[in-house]
Amino acid sequence: MRGVTAAKACCYTLGPVHGAFQGRVRCWPVFLRLEGEPDAAVLDMLAPVERQELRRLRQRDDRLRYAATRAALRQILAREYGLPPPLNIARNASGKPMLADAAGLDFNVSHAGARALIAVTRAGQVGVDVEKTVPLQLAGLAELVCTSLEQAGLARLPVPARQVEFFRLWVGKEAVLKSVGLGIAGEHMPLLALQDDGSVQAQAPLPFDVAHIQLEMLPIANGYCAAVALSSARH
Numbered sequence: 001m002r003g004v005t006a007a008k009a010c011c012y013t014l015g016p017v018h019g020a021f022q023g024r025v026r027c028w029p030v031f032l033r034l035e036g037e038p039d040a041a042v043l044d045m046l047a048p049v050e051r052q053e054l055r056r057l058r059q060r061d062d063r064l065r066y067a068a069t070r071a072a073l074r075q076i077l078a079r080e081y082g083l084p085p086p087l088n089i090a091r092n093a094s095g096k097p098m099l100a101d102a103a104g105l106d107f108n109v110s111h112a113g114a115r116a117l118i119a120v121t122r123a124g125q126v127g128v129d130v131e132k133t134v135p136l137q138l139a140g141l142a143e144l145v146c147t148s149l150e151q152a153g154l155a156r157l158p159v160p161a162r163q164v165e166f167f168r169l170w171v172g173k174e175a176v177l178k179s180v181g182l183g184i185a186g187e188h189m190p191l192l193a194l195q196d197d198g199s200v201q202a203q204a205p206l207p208f209d210v211a212h213i214q215l216e217m218l219p220i221a222n223g224y225c226a227a228v229a230l231s232s233a234r235h
Contacts, residue, residue, distance in 0.1 A: 010033065010039050010041070011032065011033050011034075011035070011036075011038055011039055011042055011064055011067070011068050012030050012031065012032050012033065012042070012068035012069075012071065012072055012116070013030070013031045013033075014028055014029075014030055014031075014072055014075065014076070015028060015029035015030065015031060016028075016029075018218060018219075020119070020216045020218065020228045020230070021123070021214060021216060021228075021230050024121060024122075024123040024230065025119050025120070025121040025123065025126055025228055025230055026080070026119065026120050026121070027117060027118070027119045027128065027218055027228055028072070028076055028117070028118045028119075029115060029116070029117055029220050029221070029226075030068065030069060030072045030111070030115065030116035030117065030118060031114065031115065032064060032065060032068050032069075032111070032113075032114045032115065032116060033064075033114070034060075034061050034064050034065075034114055036060075037060065037063065037064070038054070038063060038064055038067035038068065041071075042067050042068055042071040043067065045070070045071040045074050045075070046067060046070055046071065047087070047089065050066075050067075050070055050089075053066065054066055054067055065111040065116065066111075068116065069109050069111050069116040069118070070109075072116065072118060073107065073109060073118050074087060076118060076120060077099075077102075077107070077120070080120070081102075081105065081120065083099075083102055083105075087099065087101070087102075088100040088101045092181050093181075094181045094182055094183050095183055096108070096178065096181045096183060097109070104122050105120065105121075105122055106120070106121055106122075106124065106125050106126050107119060107120045107121075107126065108126045108127050108128045108178055108179070109128065110128045110129045110130045110178075110226075111130065112130050112131050112132045112224065113132035113223075113224065115130055115132070115220055115221055115224050115226075116130070117129075117130045117218070117220060117226050117228075119228050121230065123230060123232065124179075124212075124230050124231050124232040124233070125179050125180065125181065125230070125231045125233075126179055126228065126229070126230055126231075127174075127175045127176060127177065127178025127179030127180070127228070127229045127231075128175055128178065128218075128226065128227070128228045128229075129170075129171040129172075129174040129175045129178065129226065129227055130171065130220060130224055130225070130226040131167055131170060131171050131224065131225050131226075132223060132224055133163065133164070133167050133223055133224060133225050135163060136163065136166065138154065138162065138163075138166055141166075142154055142166060143190065144189065144190065145166070145169055145170050145173060145189045145190060146166075146169055146189075146190060147190055147191070147192075147193050147203055149193070150169060150193070150194075153165070154166060164225075167225040168194075168217065168225060168227075169194060170189075170225075171217075171225050171226060171227040172194045172215050172217070172227045172229070173188075173189045173192050173194065174189075174227075175215065175227040175228055175229040176192060176194075176200055176210075176213055176215060176229040177189070177192075178229070179213060179229040179230060179231040180208040180213070180231050182207075182208070188206060190203075191203045191204045191206060192206075192210070194215060198214050198215045198216055199213075199214065199215075200213045200214075200215060200229075208231075208233075209233055212231050212232045212233035213229055213230070213231045213232075214229065214230050214232075215227060215228075215229045216228050216229075216230075
């Protein structure tokens, strides 16, 4: 792995940083150019295990998203936090990537379409999610994501607003679950109730304490919906 400059990388561009939760979490949008294969400048920034993972991805766009997001993460960690390569990025028991050699620093990434999102914090555990807001048939899908009250609220909305609200709930809950290291644990989604003040309530017992979790929606780009969650409790 070579130096983390990324200035010559041609398949992604870092957007301006956004400070979430009064600046306790820093979030970077990543603009992806889904053309061709990952370029040499990006591949040089990946660890051997990441290159192996890259070779397992069968779709070109998936390879670009994975490689560009990992390269952008390394660029941020080197430039903003003084963590040069090689970085030991491991996974916890649930598969969440973590920095094995940087105690107190947590990160999370997500990507969809031509956008990615990277969040870094020293204030706890962070989770992010971004989704491209393509039209969805919500019948049968809403009950997998939403509480009964949220489903009733969706049903009262006109179709365009219903789609917007569904994506808000979806990305918010996925960010919450990623912040506690559970990834997209679908069985927990309809048990989470998102509140207007950014807090989260549980509709049934869960393997984590929602009292320590905050949620914030993020502006990222037209046609996308994104959220970041911060858990101040260690899981």
